[in-house]
Amino acid sequence: MKIGLDMMGGDFAPLEAVKSLQLYLSGTTSPANLFLFGDEAQLQPLLEEYNIPLEAVKIVHAPEVIGMHEHPTKALKEKQQSSIAIGFGYLGKGVIDAFISAGNTGAMLVGAVYSLKAMEGVLRPTISTIIPKENGGTGLLLDVGLNADCKPENLNQFALLGSLYAKHILGVDNPRVALINIGEEEGKGNLLAQATYPLLKENTAINFVGNIEGRDVLLDKADVMVCEGFTGNIILKLAESIYEITDRKGIHHEYFDRFNFENYGGTPVLGVNKPVIIGHGISQSRAFSNMITLAEKMIDSNLLQIMQESFQS
Amino acid sequence: MKIGLDMMGGDFAPLEAVKSLQLYLSGTTSPANLFLFGDEAQLQPLLEEYNIPLEAVKIVHAPEVIGMHEHPTKALKEKQQSSIAIGFGYLGKGVIDAFISAGNTGAMLVGAVYSLKAMEGVLRPTISTIIPKENGGTGLLLDVGLNADCKPENLNQFALLGSLYAKHILGVDNPRVALINIGEEEGKGNLLAQATYPLLKENTAINFVGNIEGRDVLLDKADVMVCEGFTGNIILKLAESIYEITDRKGIHHEYFDRFNFENYGGTPVLGVNKPVIIGHGISQSRAFSNMITLAEKMIDSNLLQIMQESFQS
Structure with missing residues (x-):
């Protein structure tokens, strides 16, 4: 199971996202493979400081950040190297199974609805x-x-x-x-x-x-x-x-x-073809950790396949 | 100033309406003339029991009651001897200056909007x-x-x-x-x-x-x-x-x-040509008494004339 996490989203990024990894990893014996989208130069020292084992995570460098108040469609189009844009790219290609962010809600919604598309019938x-x-x-x-x-x-x-x-x-x-x-x-x-x-x-x-x-x-x-x-x-x-x-x-x-x-x-976007979870801008480590657990649950339960079948029948 | 009160409206009628008179009269030195719409046989002994001076009020006998769950338009049409129907009749003719009820909200709204009509321009x-x-x-x-x-x-x-x-x-x-x-x-x-x-x-x-x-x-x-x-x-x-x-x-x-x-x-119906105040079905004496005070304030302040002028200009 591969879960992508936007490390640059939310008011307390990337610190609270890093702290959430510690919280998440301490609570599970079989953690998901975590893909961390964000600025490598900021993430690397924080991961060390919070003793996140580097074999448990994979940093995907994203040099750009979409700000909380940027225009969603415009920002997603212009900042193709942002953590949100790269995250949706990975999700679309199936490199990750779910994508989580507490960043710009509008950009997350635009990404979910337009890059992933609605389920057939929805x-x-x-x-x-x-x-x-x-x-x-x-x-x-x-x-x-x-x-x-x-x-x-x-x-x-x-x-x-x-x-x-x-x-x-x-x-x-x-x-x-x-x-x-x-x-x-x-x-x-x-x-x-x-x-x-x-x-x-x-x-x-x-x-x-x-x-x-x-x-x-x-x-x-x-x-x-x-x-x-x-x-x-x-x-x-x-x-x-x-x-x-x-x-x-x-x-x-x-x-x-x-x-x-x-x-x-956070709240999942329901009716799109992959699990996408959007956190509140004020999310702190517990919220991020809960979002990772929710993503696992959405994957484990086959929720999306069940939804797809319900709308095709 | 003449204020009409539906004594039969609300879950605790007519008792709480009668008690409200006591509360209202004890708090004012120049009370309004109160017109009490309801079943005289029920009201008379209660007014005595609660020592309401009969010169302070005028009972208008209304033998019918519109129940809380009756269909508003139908009930108003069929029960022309109800306290609500008679009350609106008095208000329409100008015998009273304001009408208050905690009875069937729908019937009160229908009465306010259709028997009084909206202000010109509203x-x-x-x-x-x-x-x-x-x-x-x-x-x-x-x-x-x-x-x-x-x-x-x-x-x-x-x-x-x-x-x-x-x-x-x-x-x-x-x-x-x-x-x-x-x-x-x-x-x-x-x-x-x-x-x-x-x-x-x-x-x-x-x-x-x-x-x-x-x-x-x-x-x-x-x-x-x-x-x-x-x-x-x-x-x-x-x-x-x-x-x-x-x-x-x-x-x-x-x-x-x-x-x-x-x-x-209670809440006034705003935009009709006379003061109409609707109370919650669970209104007790304090709520009724506050509605009488509100009606006085609406009359004293010339609110309706001010509204009428605002919409005609």
Whole structure:
């Protein structure tokens, strides 16, 4: 298993990415082959300082870096020697089996969608987030911002992608899928939600349980919660802010600690042909290490082949 | 000043509505003339029990009640002797200056929009909510569910209605108006947000400060936050659930207590020709009493005339 890691992505690169290797390697007896994309001159001394055995990793020199605020398409096109561009090149050619970065989210999305392409049958790839539930469980919310405007069929596909992810990666048996809406009954909601409901209801590949409202998002009503990326992104960022506010106010509680999205590592781009995981810009070593573990799980579980088959049938 | 109160609306009617009279009357030296719409046989003994002086109130007998789950349009049409239908009749004829109910929200909205009509120039009336900010302040969020699908011009009008409400009722000087979006820069967002931004920017009647993201909703970035009713309703109900969850988990903190929407009374329907205030179904005496005070404030401040003039100019 060969996993590629963008060492130059995120606010604390490359230090936190290097520290994550130490954390990852200390927690596994059969580590993946790690391909580290980044500036060799910066990485080499850090790897030594943190005692990363050089036989465990392979540095792929990438002299350029795409900044966090650069225009994604432009940067990817012009900086072909950047860690993200080279990483996607390796992934496309099959030299690595998965690619991880906490760098420029837009560039990662553009790379995933345009260099890898969507799976056959998938109209629009999507990104998701884990939502901590009041009862200790977790739910998967998607889309959280890749698709600000959606058609009903997009949401129906997100439901299937999310179900397969919940089943094979999160270990939820027969995941309950709900449509995020502003009323419980069929027929409620905006035009998109009204048109999406019957598609979900008739979709035999998922376990649709109906509409859920904003008040249910944090409750254990569904395992997979589907909406367009505008609403999903607002929910995600509002939830993140709750953690930050409680932290600043000195309100400490196990429940709010679970809103620290550092715990969850990163979000995979679902519906593209290879595992691509995007981390938060503020990712530190634990988040990076969790992303490596998630990549392993996505490869081990054959998630992508399962998804491909689901969309071809 | 004559204020009408639906005594039969809400989960705890008519008891909590009666108790609210006691609370309201004890806190004012020049009370409004209160018109109480409801079943006289139920109200009379309760008013005696709670020592409400009969000269302070006027019971308007309404033998029918619209239940919380009845179909709004159908119920309003068929139950012309209901407290809501009679209340709107009194308001329409000018016998009362404002009407308050914690009953069937849909019936209240239908009554407000169809029996009173929208103000001249207002395309779609709207409802809002108060959002408690981290720094102790409050923001106004609208629309929160009356308009699930919106056009850019609707959002532009909500911005003005919200600004006038924030200025004249909440006492915010030159209120900052923001567009809820999934990115900070102009050009970000879904098609609606992209098309709304330039309208807000060019609107000289408001103080537009740009886009805010989900993470900013609880921060002091804007006094008036505008979005369509789908997103707004999700935000409102998610915020309400945070209070309920913290309460259930025994997490008590002044900040979360402010998410108890009972504190804020009710929400006015903005953009219709008379003051109409809708309470939450779970409203108790404090919420009812706050709604009476809000109605007084809306009348005293001449808010509706100011709004009418703003939309006619």
